[in-house]
Amino acid sequence: MSKYMILSLLLLLGSTPVIAAKQSYKCYLLTTNGPEIAFYRWKEQDLPTKQAELVASKRKDNRGKAYYVKDVKECTLLSEEFSSAEAKALDKKTLR
Template sequence: MKILISSLLITTSILSTNAFAARVSYKCYLDTSKGKTIAFYRWDATNVNAKVASLVATKVHRADGKSYYVKEALECVPQSEDFASKAAKRLDKQTLR
């Protein structure tokens, strides 16, 4: 019985560790109702394309306390990578983390 409980605990901890490891931080270059901006998200690596597609018509909360609607998700990359667009790279350098 002790062996069964121990193996269940180990399996549960491994599964929860794997689920946590699958989440990746992303930064997205967005066209909003107020202009272009960079927003940060943390998503499961398995459904990134669906998450990016679902950004349109959602609100982005800015540091100034205002909310703006997303008109288009222009580019999303893992936070450790650089954007392909020069405009996105320039804005990314100005964006506080």
């Protein structure tokens, strides 16, 4: 009897889906307010969808004034560097 319980437990543990961990990303955005670096936390498999959803999304500045994302030039892991020189320069100036 205990063999069957142990076997059942092992099968149950082996069949549980792996939960995808979220990753931290930084994105170089062109907005109606000018270029900016924004930070997000997404699942890796959701990156293309989430990146596409950013275009035309509404954001607010420090004063509460709304502006929009015109284009997403690049998204990369938080620990990696951007490929474009403009994004690298802006990233150095951006507070974490």
